[in-house]
Amino acid sequence: MTISTTVDRVPAALRAWLSKPRPMLIDGKWVQAKSGKVFEVQDPATEMLLAKVAEGDAADIDAAVKAARRALEGPWGRMSPSARGRIIHKIGDLILENLDELAQLESLDNGKPFGVARVADVPLSADMFHYMSGWATKIEGKYIPLSTLAASGQFMSYTRPEPVGVVGQIIPWNFPLLMAAWKLAPALATGCTVVLKVAEETPLSALRLGELLLEAGLPDGVVNIVPGFGETAGAALASHPDVDKIAFTGSTEVGKLIVQAASRDLRKVSLELGGKSPNIILGDADIDEAIDGATAGIFFNHGQCCNAGSRLFVQEKIFDKVAAGIAANAEKIRLGVGMDPETQMGPLVSQVQHGRVSGYLKSGLEEGARALTGGAPLNMPGYFVKPTVLVDTHPDMKVVREEIFGPVLVATPFKEADDRLIAAANDTVYGLAAGVWSRDLAQAHRIAHQIKAGTVWINCFHVFDSALPFGGYKQSGWGREMGQAVLSNYLETKAVTTRLA
Numbered sequence: 001m002t003i004s005t006t007v008d009r010v011p012a013a014l015r016a017w018l019s020k021p022r023p024m025l026i027d028g029k030w031v032q033a034k035s036g037k038v039f040e041v042q043d044p045a046t047e048m049l050l051a052k053v054a055e056g057d058a059a060d061i062d063a064a065v066k067a068a069r070r071a072l073e074g075p076w077g078r079m080s081p082s083a084r085g086r087i088i089h090k091i092g093d094l095i096l097e098n099l100d101e102l103a104q105l106e107s108l109d110n111g112k113p114f115g116v117a118r119v120a121d122v123p124l125s126a127d128m129f130h131y132m133s134g135w136a137t138k139i140e141g142k143y144i145p146l147s148t149l150a151a152s153g154q155f156m157s158y159t160r161p162e163p164v165g166v167v168g169q170i171i172p173w174n175f176p177l178l179m180a181a182w183k184l185a186p187a188l189a190t191g192c193t194v195v196l197k198v199a200e201e202t203p204l205s206a207l208r209l210g211e212l213l214l215e216a217g218l219p220d221g222v223v224n225i226v227p228g229f230g231e232t233a234g235a236a237l238a239s240h241p242d243v244d245k246i247a248f249t250g251s252t253e254v255g256k257l258i259v260q261a262a263s264r265d266l267r268k269v270s271l272e273l274g275g276k277s278p279n280i281i282l283g284d285a286d287i288d289e290a291i292d293g294a295t296a297g298i299f300f301n302h303g304q305c306c307n308a309g310s311r312l313f314v315q316e317k318i319f320d321k322v323a324a325g326i327a328a329n330a331e332k333i334r335l336g337v338g339m340d341p342e343t344q345m346g347p348l349v350s351q352v353q354h355g356r357v358s359g360y361l362k363s364g365l366e367e368g369a370r371a372l373t374g375g376a377p378l379n380m381p382g383y384f385v386k387p388t389v390l391v392d393t394h395p396d397m398k399v400v401r402e403e404i405f406g407p408v409l410v411a412t413p414f415k416e417a418d419d420r421l422i423a424a425a426n427d428t429v430y431g432l433a434a435g436v437w438s439r440d441l442a443q444a445h446r447i448a449h450q451i452k453a454g455t456v457w458i459n460c461f462h463v464f465d466s467a468l469p470f471g472g473y474k475q476s477g478w479g480r481e482m483g484q485a486v487l488s489n490y491l492e493t494k495a496v497t498t499r500l501a
């Protein structure tokens with residue numbers, strides 16, 4: 001493979017950074033894999049070589065876990081919450097200082113438009129560190145009056161939250177930097193140390209983040225970053241006996257493997273998995289807003305969002321207008337190389353993902369669905385798929401039941417906002433997110449309360465904030481990311497009781 005031509009659009013310093021094999025971060029040092037192996041990272045817009053990256057495996061994971069254990073028992077464990085908070089805040093500052101470079105890396109590696117990475121992925125990553133830095137000094141225990149023994153005055157009890165310990169974190173490729181931030185920031189705020197396994201498709205921004213972590217003054221070994229493959233590095237991390245907890249984001253299928261690996265030693269696990277989120281448009285909604293909202297709901301990040309609004313339910317009387325409106329919006333989306341400022345949608349992340357999404361399109365059409373627009377991959381270099389709206393679907397089709405993780409919407413009409421609508425919206429093994437569009441807010445809230453999902457957006461979609469918990473019901477996961485809620489993923493609670501008399 002020759003180096004991708006889209007790299008020509010980035011500054012010389014970043015080109016130089018990409019031209020050297022990128023090492024992994026273990027114990028504060030940048031090192032090559034013990035095996036000496038590297039793997040190639042591709043630019044999905046051109047299918048050309050972007051960089052070579054050290055390929056970590058079980059031996060590197062073991063060294064990283066040992067470093068994380070030493071850091072936990074050493075300087076990090078002894079550091080005051082205030083000092084820890086200042087370092088975490090500084091990481092957020094450094095992300096913003098390197099905004100353009102990180103957005104360029106994200107665009108080249110993942111395929112997403114540079115402008116999107118610059119206004120969404122990178123600033124949201126910085127905010128996660130800024131927001132979590134405040135929690136470092138606010139993790140408190142409780143004085144607890146004893147239920148049966150308080151009156152005797154004999155005992156005094158309190159709880160003490162403690163870091164769960166060495167955390168193994170495994171992240172996917174759809175928001176590479178943001179997923180690293182969602183995982184690292186709360187682990188650091190609670191005083192844990194980390195071994196982070198980044199996705200094989202998109203390791204670059206997290207490796208650049210690793211440089212910023214050291215620049216911010218994070219002690220050696222507190223965060224170790226190991227790129228490599230899921231079946232080797234990921235599996236070794238999930239089953240490592242000295243890892244106290246695994247935090248995973250990715251497919252429900254691999255989430256189940258993580259649980260199996262962790263169950264041998266009953267290691268703690270939190271999971272942020274897939275979705276097939278319903279987006280419901282009621283007849284009284286502001287139609288133009290709902291059409292634009294549903295368009296963004298499915299096509300943002302090329303549909304590669306765990307919370308994508310991929311199952312659209314529209315009240316019968318406005319169905320044709322809404323479906324046609326979304327299809328018209330889809331046709332206007334400019335597809336292209338992420339580094340081109342005109343681009344609104346880039347390629348899918350990889351050949352594998354391109355094949356997966358194309359397979360779903362084929363299966364949907366074979367099972368009788370009709371494409372109002374799209375329906376096929378684009379015949380050009382790069383992993384491009386046309387944004388697609390499928391109608392005439394039925395609830396048993398694979399495209400309706402399974403997470404596609406691509407720019408494919410299935411749209412279905414409904415008669416009334418009654419129990420049948422709620423049953424249809426909840427007819428999925430997933431429960432990550434949902435949308436409701438209506439001018440009748442009382443009705444919208446009633447529906448929001450009946451949807452089995454961790455997030456419901458009313459008259460909006462894809463609104464994320466570091467302060468808001470995010471996670472799934474049913475097979476969409478265990479635990480919550482972000483907000484105060486994520487802290488419990490990384491804390492143990494100890495009850496301490498003293499006999500006073």
Ligand code: NAP
Nearest residue numbers: 171172198199200229230234235250251254273274306405
């Ligand atoms: P995936 O296989 O679940 O990958 C997520 C992470 O897990 C990656 O770092 C991966 O490493 C690692 N991994 C894979 N197998 C592992 C194992 N046996 N033990 C430990 N770690 C392992 O996701 P994918 O292959 O990238 O995408 C497949 C499907 O997952 C997509 O089509 C989509 O439906 C879903 N997905 C969901 C999310 C989400 O946020 N919910 C994100 C991405 C994908 P490698 O990178 O080396 O494979």
Ligand code: MG
Nearest residue numbers: 199200201230
């Ligand atoms: Mg994979």
